[in-house]
Amino acid sequence: MRRIISLILWIVIIGTLAHFLATHEGTTQIDWLGWRLTARTSLLIAAAFIIIWLVLILDRMLSFLAGIPRALTRGFSRRHQRLGQRALALGMVAVAAGEGRAALKYARKSVHHLGHDVLTDLLMAQATSLSGDREAARRYFDALKKNADTAHFGHIGNMRLALEAGDEDSALLAGRAAMKLKPRTPSIADALFVLEAKHGAWDEAEIAFRIARQGDSDISAPHTHAHAEASILLERARQATAPRLKQKFLTRAIQADANFLPAILEQAEFFLAEQKTRKATALMERGFISAPHPRLAEKLLAHWSGTPAKKLARLIKLTEQGGNQKEALFASARVALEQGLWGEATRLAELIPMEARDTRIWQLLAELAEQNPDKTGTGASADSAMILRQNFNAPRAPNWLCASCQQVSDDYHAICPHCGTFAQISWK
Numbered sequence: 001m002r003r004i005i006s007l008i009l010w011i012v013i014i015g016t017l018a019h020f021l022a023t024h025e026g027t028t029q030i031d032w033l034g035w036r037l038t039a040r041t042s043l044l045i046a047a048a049f050i051i052i053w054l055v056l057i058l059d060r061m062l063s064f065l066a067g068i069p070r071a072l073t074r075g076f077s078r079r080h081q082r083l084g085q086r087a088l089a090l091g092m093v094a095v096a097a098g099e100g101r102a103a104l105k106y107a108r109k110s111v112h113h114l115g116h117d118v119l120t121d122l123l124m125a126q127a128t129s130l131s132g133d134r135e136a137a138r139r140y141f142d143a144l145k146k147n148a149d150t151a152h153f154g155h156i157g158n159m160r161l162a163l164e165a166g167d168e169d170s171a172l173l174a175g176r177a178a179m180k181l182k183p184r185t186p187s188i189a190d191a192l193f194v195l196e197a198k199h200g201a202w203d204e205a206e207i208a209f210r211i212a213r214q215g216d217s218d219i220s221a222p223h224t225h226a227h228a229e230a231s232i233l234l235e236r237a238r239q240a241t242a243p244r245l246k247q248k249f250l251t252r253a254i255q256a257d258a259n260f261l262p263a264i265l266e267q268a269e270f271f272l273a274e275q276k277t278r279k280a281t282a283l284m285e286r287g288f289i290s291a292p293h294p295r296l297a298e299k300l301l302a303h304w305s306g307t308p309a310k311k312l313a314r315l316i317k318l319t320e321q322g323g324n325q326k327e328a329l330f331a332s333a334r335v336a337l338e339q340g341l342w343g344e345a346t347r348l349a350e351l352i353p354m355e356a357r358d359t360r361i362w363q364l365l366a367e368l369a370e371q372n373p374d375k376t377g378t379g380a381s382a383d384s385a386m387i388l389r390q391n392f393n394a395p396r397a398p399n400w401l402c403a404s405c406q407q408v409s410d411d412y413h414a415i416c417p418h419c420g421t422f423a424q425i426s427w428k
């Protein structure tokens with residue numbers, strides 16, 4: 001439209017000019033440096049037009065020539081862009097396939113063609129960490145940290161690298177930095193909560209644990225969430241200095257996992273220290289049914305009222321309520337033996353399946369056989385010599401054992417003091 005208007009305008013101007021020239025016949029005389037030029041005015045105007053036209057053409061040509069290098073550069077940069085994008089795409093495919101070396105090759109190519117930007121740096125970081133060059137990977141993750149959009153991932157990358165290298169202090173710092181930027185990142189929360197726990201920062205560990213659980217990520221696979229939560233709360237209780245706070249955490253630990261023996265033991269001891277005997281025995285009775293332990297039996301017998309025979313009857317009742325678990329049967333049998341009730345003691349001890357009888361149980365059976373040789377002839381407890389032979393091959397007595405490193409600890413610890421794994425110790 002604009003072209004048509006300008007064309008019409010030109011036609012009108014030229015037409016008017018031609019009409020003017022045709023109607024204004026005349027000559028023009030120019031004096032210049034002693035030269036005198038006389039020509040027809042119409043010719044002069046036409047010449048002026050031709051000169052202007054030539055200048056315009058020359059200008060077009062010059063600007064075209066001047067534009068050639070830029071056009072060439074543009075072509076080159078388009079080529080770079082194309083090759084760079086291709087290397088970037090292939091590099092990402094290689095990363096997805098876990099091909100570290102190929103990824104690194106394409107990553108370098110992409111940097112060569114596209115220079116350093118978020119994408120090329122990210123690919124470089126992934127490729128270098130995949131190919132095992134931790135130092136280079138760390139450099140690229142550090143570069144990602146400088147950009148607000150990618151800083152979070154830079155920290156996560158550094159955390160993973162540090163974990164791979166076994167540097168848990170650096171991993172913790174990087175993880176905390178990542179969490180600070182984006183507090184709801186379940187994917188790193190479960191790694192972070194164990195790091196916090198190992199660091200002894202149990203309140204931080206609990207926060208990270210809750211985030212991890214919200215994300216429904218897989219926390220320390222063989223253990224239930226309840227057990228993990230109870231372990232964290234037990235350690236928080238141990239760290240707390242104020243008695244009220246200690247008790248609050250222990251209560252919460254037992255709420256999280258009603259059968260969590262370490263918390264039951266500590267809470268009971270706490271109640272006993274505060275002269276809350278009824279509360280303590282009620283808790284220990286519940287504990288003895290679900291998670292029998294020698295210390296629970298010992299404390300119950302010490303704090304129950306009534307005659308020894310009545311106490312034994314109560315213990316046997318709890319043992320039956322708990323489905324005759326080994327530790328409960330052993331504790332009851334021991335008490336029966338102490339009270340001279342060999343028959344009852346033998347009956348209880350022999351309820352423990354053969355394969356579950358450890359050294360303590362065989363020793364008890366041997367003791368019973370010696371005390372009352374006529375009565376003990378049933379089951380596997382023929383005579384004390386045979387019992388002692390069995391004892392030789394029997395499994396060891398239960399202890400606080402780590403399922404990860406098989407080492408024994410003096411007490412329950414949420415973090416194994418030998419191998420540092422989380423919530424792997426149990427009374428076994």
Ligand SMILES: [Zn+2]
Pocket residue numbers: 402403404405406407416417418419420421424
């Ligand atoms: Zn361990």
